[in-house]
Amino acid sequence: MKTLIIEVVDAKRIGELVTVARIFGDTPDILALGADQIPGTFGKAYFTDDTVPANLIDGAAKLIQQEGYELVLLSATTVGTEIAGPLSVRLGAPVLTEVIEASADKTVTRPIYGGKAVATFSLSQTPAILTIRRKYFEPATAEGTTTAEALAAETAPVTLVSEKATEVKGIPLEDAEVIISGGRGLGAEENFTMIREIADLLKAGVGASRGAVDEGWADPSMQIGQTGNIVAPSVYFAVGISGASQHLAGIANAKCVVAVNKDEDANIFKRARFGIVEDYKKVIPTLIQALKEE
Amino acid sequence: MHIAVLAKVVPDYEVPASDFELTDGRAHSRYKRMIGLYDENAIETAVQLKEKNGATLTIISYGSTNDIAVLRKAIAMGGDALYLVMGDSDDPYVIAANLKMAIEKLGDVDLVLAGQQSADMDRGLVHGLLAGMLDTPFISQVSHINADSDQWTVSQIHEDGTRELSFTGKAVLSITSIPENVPRIPVVRAIFAAKKKPVEKIEGIAAEPMTVEQKSVEIPTVESVCEFLPLDDIAETSKILLSKLREERYL
Numbered sequence: 001m002k003t004l005i006i007e008v009v010d011a012k013r014i015g016e017l018v019t020v021a022r023i024f025g026d027t028p029d030i031l032a033l034g035a036d037q038i039p040g041t042f043g044k045a046y047f048t049d050d051t052v053p054a055n056l057i058d059g060a061a062k063l064i065q066q067e068g069y070e071l072v073l074l075s076a077t078t079v080g081t082e083i084a085g086p087l088s089v090r091l092g093a094p095v096l097t098e099v100i101e102a103s104a105d106k107t108v109t110r111p112i113y114g115g116k117a118v119a120t121f122s123l124s125q126t127p128a129i130l131t132i133r134r135k136y137f138e139p140a141t142a143e144g145t146t147t148a149e150a151l152a153a154e155t156a157p158v159t160l161v162s163e164k165a166t167e168v169k170g171i172p173l174e175d176a177e178v179i180i181s182g183g184r185g186l187g188a189e190e191n192f193t194m195i196r197e198i199a200d201l202l203k204a205g206v207g208a209s210r211g212a213v214d215e216g217w218a219d220p221s222m223q224i225g226q227t228g229n230i231v232a233p234s235v236y237f238a239v240g241i242s243g244a245s246q247h248l249a250g251i252a253n254a255k256c257v258v259a260v261n262k263d264e265d266a267n268i269f270k271r272a273r274f275g276i277v278e279d280y281k282k283v284i285p286t287l288i289q290a291l292k293e294e
Numbered sequence: 295m296h297i298a299v300l301a302k303v304v305p306d307y308e309v310p311a312s313d314f315e316l317t318d319g320r321a322h323s324r325y326k327r328m329i330g331l332y333d334e335n336a337i338e339t340a341v342q343l344k345e346k347n348g349a350t351l352t353i354i355s356y357g358s359t360n361d362i363a364v365l366r367k368a369i370a371m372g373g374d375a376l377y378l379v380m381g382d383s384d385d386p387y388v389i390a391a392n393l394k395m396a397i398e399k400l401g402d403v404d405l406v407l408a409g410q411q412s413a414d415m416d417r418g419l420v421h422g423l424l425a426g427m428l429d430t431p432f433i434s435q436v437s438h439i440n441a442d443s444d445q446w447t448v449s450q451i452h453e454d455g456t457r458e459l460s461f462t463g464k465a466v467l468s469i470t471s472i473p474e475n476v477p478r479i480p481v482v483r484a485i486f487a488a489k490k491k492p493v494e495k496i497e498g499i500a501a502e503p504m505t506v507e508q509k510s511v512e513i514p515t516v517e518s519v520c521e522f523l524p525l526d527d528i529a530e531t532s533k534i535l536l537s538k539l540r541e542e543r544y545l
Contacts, residue, residue, distance in 0.1 A: 052459065053432075054431040054432060054433060054461075057426075076418075077452070077453050078434055078435050078450065078452035078453060079452070081418050081419075081422065081434045081435075081468075082422065082432055082433065082434045084419065084422055085419050085420075085421065085422015085423045085424075085425060085426055085432060086422055086423075086425050086426035086432050087426070088419075088422075088423060088426065089423055089426025089427055090426060094504045094505050094506045095386075095419060095423075095504070096506060097417050097418055097419050098416060098417070098418070107509060110416075111416060112414065112415050112416055112511070113305075113307070113314065113321055113414060113416070114307055114413065114416065115311075115514075116309075116311045116314040116513065117314070117316060117511055117512060117513050117514070118511070118512055118514055119319070119508055119510070119511045120508070120509045120510045120511075120512075121506045121507060121508055121509060122506070122507040122509050123506060124505065124506070124507055125505040125506070128506075157431045157461055157463075158431050158433065158459050158460070158461045158465075159459065159460045159461065160457060160458075160459055161447065161457075161458040161459060161460050162457070162458045163455065163456070163457045163458075164455050164456050164457075165454055165455040166454060166455040166456075178545065202545075210471065213471070213472075213473075214471055214472075214473055214476050215473065216473035220437075220451050220470070220472060221451070221453075221455070226416065227332070227410060227411065227470070229453070234544050234545070235539060235544045235545060244308065245307075245310065245311055246307070246331070246413075248311075255544060256539065256542070256544040258535065258539070259520070267310045267311070267312075269518075269520045269522075270310075270311070270312060270516065270518045270520070271516070271518075272520045273519060273520065273521065274520070274521050274523060274535055274538065274539075275520045275521065275522045275523065276522075276523050276525070276531060276535070277522060277525065278525055278528060278531075282528050283528055283531070283532065286528050286529040286531070286532040287532040287535070287536070289529065289532070290529070290532045290533050290536055291536070294536075
């Protein structure tokens with residue numbers, strides 16, 4: 001299937017989409033947002049200076065129609081979500097979001113009901129649009145760099161007034177081999193200090209459940225779950241997290257989950273490899289002590 | 295100012311995986327019905343916008359008359375009226391086309407808000423399709439909205455940070471959850487008042503569904519293999535845990 005990737009210039013995100021394109025048997029082209037030097041080798045590469053998805057729909061739709069792309073791949077991120085729906089209407093193309101499995105026979109799988117079920121679909125019409133959930137496909141290694149040609153600007157109904165990158169304290173969740181997350185069970189914002197202390201000792205990233213973010217104890221950028229960060233660490237410590245299916249959907253690819261929760265019936269223990277049924281205030285200080293002694 | 299909030303009634307999203315059952319590829323009908331997780335954040339955001347700027351707030355839903363009792367909560371939170379488009383499709387194109395029809399019927403809607411994704415199909419798609427059909431901009435993961443005469447300025451939370459974006463005219467915005475838009479719990483007086491607010495039921499329209507074939511829906515089998523560590527001496531428990539994590543090469 002002749003494939004176009006639309007993505008921000010981020011080697012890992014692009015690499016994951018290249019992997020999916022290869023499953024469908026194609027070496028994809030790319031439309032990159034924001035920069036003309038793209039990691040990886042592409043036959044055709046385009047870029048736009050404008051990084052506001054709402055301003056790219058018309059240009060992208062024209063490009064897809066002119067070049068006859070059969071498949072458009074996006075990450076299931078803010079950018080991918082903003083492009084997928086409007087682009088689908090422009091192209092009259094079916095769209096499946098949050099894809100977690102893809103096969104050469106053009107079937108794809110996506111979770112529903114917070115990951116409690118999975119639905120498999122067959123793609124029969126082209127062009128088709130897929131958004132791919134992060135961390136489910138090993139990113140293809142980017143060989144070299146491709147210089148992209150500018151895509152003609154179309155109308156720009158939305159203006160970017162300002163932009164601020166999240167300041168990551170410690171290890172970014174994206175790259176963390178170990179992640180320690182706190183949930184509503186922590187009881188207060190200041191108790192995240194304990195989580196940060198053990199994270200420093202384990203060189204771990206610090207995450208949070210939606211409940212902790214809603215309480216205002218953690219920044220939204222720390223949220224892990226279906227609608228937050230999708231992560232795939234080697235070890236994931238869930239501290240005071242009940243384990244709602246929406247949270248578990250964000251850690252489906254964690255190799256080992258350690259749950260600390262005083263409620264023995266908490267759902268998190270169904271996903272955990274190791275469980276400690278105890279107040280985290282008793283457990284985490286002893287873990288910190290044990291790590292310091294090593 | 296007329297704000298429309300899209301709200302979907304979904305099966306209880308807090309049912310744990312171990313109790314989850316399907317019938318005909320969809321959640322069993324025995325589960326309690328409720329307003330979608332993020333739709334309530336969208337309603338709260340709209341109510342705050344109404345309180346600040348003065349606005350009419352219409353809740354629009356696509357579903358069955360049985361949903362009205364559930365949707366009364368949205369009215370009690372601060373909505374002025376409920377507009378229910380009756381239909382039973384779960385195809386995103388059909389739903390978006392019906393919502394478009396409802397918005398056009400209302401005529402003077404300035405801004406459409408919706409939760410960032412439903413809590414059943416988890417597609418996060420219908421609002422984007424609707425924006426495409428209405429030919430208006432679509433901005434997702436919006437946390438704050440400010441109105442200044444005919445210009446809107448919104449804050450967006452994305453994976454790498456935040457953005458402030460502005461536009462004039464109509465748009466469809468998907469709303470994310472932040473501490474400031476945790477849904478309010480309606481007071482008893484508001485619940486009673488909601489029973490008197492107008493509910494308009496309109497017949498859904500036939501629309502072309504999306505051309506993909508659903509092959510199967512399954513509940514993945516998850517084997518629980520949790521090893522509960524002893525609790526007699528917590529200091530020892532911590533040491534055991536670290537040693538096991540290293541033994542199995544996780545750390």
